Amino acid sequence: MTNKYMYFVANWKMFGDLRTLNSLDSIIKFSNANKKNKLKIVYCPPNTLIRPLSKRLKKTKLEVGAQNCHENENYGAFTGSVNAGMLKNVGAKYIILGHSENRQSGETDKLINLKIKSAIKSGLKIIFCIGETLVEKKNKKTNQVLAKQINNGLKSIKNKSNIILAYEPVWSIGTGLIPKSNDLLKSVSFIKNRFGKKPPKILYGGSVNSNNVAQLKDIDIIDGFLIGGASQSSKKFIDIIKKTFN
């Protein structure tokens, strides 16, 4: 039985439309009925759904986040982009930044650092994703990669109180593979230790499902999960939460 505060963050990626929101009735019911467990549920849908979702979740304990933003905190001529303030304005409280799917399409540590700074200024809580690729893991570069991503991504950010880390090994995302418990413990400890006396919350992400979450939650320095595929089904998402607190 896990007795601590746990985060369950749903990253819907580029999935979902207005009809999808109807499927959330069961999770709302579950959350309303769940008085004993300390949990924070955050849904990060595509930008198109932030406003309708935040309206729907208004009188619930569930919160809404975004998945990325432009680095410029002001308005500007950036076709197709939105900034952190605009996302906050339509109901986002959190934002995922540094996701490997965006790193793979060209986002650098430097750009992520600018995005984090602009999101902090806008008052969003940041879920900052880091993680090694399979090649980096095989070459025993995991710690080196994590250190670099943390140092560069959080460069010259003094107040880190609104930052949550998400350790997402790239090779684990969408593959059904999760790290061996011992490796995961080592990586999360490594991340935590880099922050000295005031470590941030650290989530794990990558193929989390209701079958493997029992193993993952046993690593008690993990503060929750960032969930992709399985978060698109309320039933699967609720199962994950239930098994975490079992």
Ligand code: 13P
């Ligand atoms: P999956 O849970 O589908 O592996 O995705 C993880 C992820 O990328 C969450 O940000």
